[in-house]
Amino acid sequence: VAKMARSHAKIPLLARTHGQPATPTTVGKELAVFATRWQRQLRQVEQAEYLGKFNGAVGNYNAHVVVYPQAPWEEIARTFVERMGLTFNPLTTQIEPHDFLAEIFHTLIRFNTITLDFDRDMWTYISLGYFRQKTVSTEVGSSVMPHKVNPIDFENSEANLGISNALLDHLAGKLSVSRLQRDLTDSSAMRNVGAAVAYSLLAIRSAIRGLSRVAVDETALRHDLEDAWEVLAEPVQMAMRKAGCENPYERMKELTRGQDITQETMQAFIQGLELSKPDRARLLGLAPAAYTGLAERLARQAER
Structure with missing residues (x-):
């Protein structure tokens, strides 16, 4: 994912908050977010202490x-x-209290949950047409709809992550509790550690397989951005604040909210503002696809 983040660092993407068009980003930067989150959890696993008693x-x-x-x-x-x-x-009592195992399992839960978030985002990007799925001739997408190519790898990953997290959560809570100096509940519970980790491994493999079978549809991304001139309301109102214009937020809200905003609409509004020449020129030269801030630079920070 980190490698893909760097190779896709420049590709602009219309962000969505609450499912609605928002300030643009890049494909690479959004992938880099996940890579960084995973790496942090992996470092915590690597730094875990494994305790023993005698x-x-x-x-x-x-x-x-x-x-x-x-x-x-x-x-x-x-x-x-x-x-x-x-x-x-x-x-200790008769047993090592297993708190360190609970710590490790909670870290694995967080790693799984990040993967679950990734699966759902990839599923959504595919649904929006931002990623195309590569077809496999031997696969059937639907028993009655031959045209379909379903995001089954991400869905399978999501399902197995749910099972893994349920087991890990139970183990983290159970293994830290033993009546008085010892009971046997930990022994039975420990037999499921392998299953909990195995479901996580299956999920990760499914997510990796799913990622290997998608490609960015830059045409679809470009079309969405070209239809989202309203996202420039953010930099325009900030420039208005800088220039001391009255009620910048309210004026942009009146112009854009619930309206079909085009390039011409936005640029005509900018032309009518009392801005410095450099600020006006900068805004007039801006398009949604170019309004990505430092996203490209941030994407390239994804750890190898």
Whole structure:
């Protein structure tokens, strides 16, 4: 995704907030947002501590001290646990409390949820025609509608992420709770860790497969932008504020809200404003496809 963000850094895209046309962005910048979010969660997984204990039936070295009373048991336990590649937990009951597992599972839930957000955005972009799906001759899109090419990979990913998150959420809550010094509920629950992670892996693979089978439809993006001159209401009203014009927001709202705004409409309005020559020229030279701010630069910041 980060690679795709950089290669699509310049391609303008009509943003949508609340489903409605909003300030333009670029395809690459929106992909870079997801890449950065995923990378942050992966760093947290990589930095996770895995704890271990070696202190007897209820965590007090009771039998150890009786059999070898002179042995430095805390030091021995720490050395043993750390040689196993774990972080030593000196204070436990019969079991290591599993809080570190809950932390890891919550991080995986966040990673999954970001992927779910990505799946839904890609599904929506495909629905809007912003991305075309590559056809596979052996696939059937619909049992009765032969023309269809459905975004099944993103839908399958979304479904499996839901199952994974449900399991991970239960495990994160369950494994941190054990009655008094120990009960056996953690043992049964732990048998589902593999399934929880496996559903996540299936979902990620589906999302990757879905991404590999789409291509940006720049023509569709351009058409949408050409029909969205109302999005320039934002920079125009900001220039009006800079120039000290009265009621800039209200005047732009009256001009654009619920109206079919064209290039001619917007530029005629700009011509009638008391702006400096540089500001007027800058606004008259602006089009929705060019109004992307620093999106291209931001897209190229996606980590490799």
